[in-house]
């Protein structure tokens with residue numbers, strides 16, 4: 001036997017039981033973003049490497065060590081997208097979607113990061129992304145947070161997620177703060193771990209969310225960004241908080257929350273849970289007013305979030321909020337001489353009459369017992385049985401697989417009878 005080939009580590013197959021759950025959740029997600037009037041974007045999975053370097057920042061985990069970068073056959077450096085914001089901004093600029101216009105956009109699809117695979121952390125994972133362009137007030141920040149909260153409510157997990165909130169102020173405010181933070185870090189340089197030392201001079205804010213306990217203890221006395229903010233930044237943050245409170249959305253202020261990517265300013269937020277161990281951040285986002293200009297556009301305010309679908313699915317299945325569903329409502333069976341053609345015709349008739357029902361036609365023949373076993377196996381609600389007698393009489397037998405009751409009805413009335421059973 002030839003040696004079998006396996007999937008790449010950290011890249012998962014979704015089997016029918018998984019896709020059943022994913023589809024149910026995706027449906028709730030689509031309904032939610034549509035309920036807020038957002039429009040869908042679909043961007044390529046591959047972009048020029050330079051896009052991510054410019055957008056995400058050279059000194060970030062993602063660009064430094066997580067990107068799938070390769071040279072294509074023309075010698076261009078391309079990367080599998082590690083996140084969607086950069087590509088979304090690129091596309092919006094390329095097609096003049098945001099020139100003097102507001103846009104509220106969403107997308108859903110795979111992202112790629114070369115990380116150590118573990119529960120809730122994969123090399124191919126999926127995100128829902130929401131990006132809003134052209135609005136600079138705290139009201140839109142509050143709206144996208146409310147949208148996520150709406151989603152948790154519809155999925156029944158609102159009480160299992162905690163909203164953490166922070167503000168990063170303006171670039172100028174952050175610059176002054178960074179100088180003060182770097183001075184503080186330099187004074188404690190010998191006690192920092194290697195990562196934090198390196199970041200002290202490349203990306204000092206990232207030291208704040210170091211996972212190292214010793215570093216966290218040192219940071220207890222570090223200068224706090226909030227103290228460096230001017231009145232405008234503070235007002236934006238306070239207004240956001242009062243809007244959230246008005247909508248009944250609870251939050252926890254976390255002055256250490258900085259997020260992994262370079263482009264954020266003012267509002268940043270994360271939805272976290274304790275139910276998933278170390279990979280507890282289900283959704284993260286914030287404001288990134290500088291990015292459009294940084295990518296060659298006119299200065300445009302922007303805010304958005306990324307929601308990790310694998311972590312959401314893990315949370316939902318851990319809490320027992322979703323389960324796989326059968327893919328079949330009606331199982332059409334035939335028994336008799338050359339019955340296959342007539343049976344297939346019947347299945348066609350029923351699909352035309354019941355456009356939303358899921359109707360599977362049995363293939364491969366067999367006796368009555370085998371047919372019903374198949375109907376059970378696919379968890380159909382109803383079996384429709386066609387035999388020589390039924391063909392002759394212009395009838396079909398309809399078996400309610402829940403009550404096991406079977407009736408014979410005129411073929412013309414079969415669809416109505418099935419519809420009544422499916423509606424029960």
Ligand code: ATP
Nearest residue numbers: 113120121122125260281282283284306307308311
């Ligand atoms: P983490 O701190 O867990 O690495 P991150 O800050 O790198 O997350 P973002 O870039 O903000 O993550 O992406 C938004 C969301 O996408 C995360 O909150 C998470 O739910 C999900 N996500 C990020 N990386 C992965 C991954 N490797 N596997 C699965 N989901 C991921």
Ligand code: MG
Nearest residue numbers: 061062115260
């Ligand atoms: Mg990460």
